[in-house]
Amino acid sequence: MERRRLTRRFYRRDALRLASALLGRILVRITEDGEELAGRIVETEAYLGPLDRAAHTFGGRRSERNASMFLDGGHAYVYFTYGMHHCVNVVADRAETPTACLIRALEPLRGLRRMRRNRSARPLSRPLPERDLCSGPARLCQALEIDRRLDGLDLTRDPRLFLEPGRPPPRHRIVAAPRVGVAYAGEWALAPYRFYVEASPHVSVGRSPGRKQTRAIRR
């Protein structure tokens, strides 16, 4: 019996709308050895494609690395950055419309024991608080064992990674703010394309050169 998951229809909309619609959904990862790791999405960012200076597909750039962004909505785009980190996106809209939503933070729900183990190998110093397990795009990939081997998979079919409907937060609990770590993108860095659940302790800190504080905008 197939587990309930979000369908193609859900993903086939513009990245901005998809980004906020992803909040409250459950990201599920079934590991190689069959263990389930899952968390509720509490923070996302939209990347709008060729026009968006902050997007990997800015100017219509297409390469082996970002090829997955050109797939149909509902595929995964996993990239490697800073020589050591992975980040996972949900591809939005239709094929050849290279837009996507970066998953920035999760509230850990299932498989916490293993997540903590996955995340503790690094510091090997102090015990890791639950709020530090998945509060960041690279942190959650580390916790859920997501890497480039999962790049390009179909979230509507693949048994290794998918989204359950979960329960979206009420609109008044969704905050829009500037995206993190894209200061190089000029004006595009200021646009409120980051979405998070208000007051969630699992949201990433979100630092960025040139911006000490983020301006939160209620919608």
Add this chain to the structure above:
DNA sequence: ATGACGATTTACT
């Protein structure tokens, strides 16, 4: 072939 640069995280002053 070469060099600059990250959609980040962690540690440290």
Add this chain to the structure above:
DNA sequence: GTAAATCGTCATA
């Protein structure tokens, strides 16, 4: 608060 870690990718030659 600042800086180091660390290497695949891409633009330039």
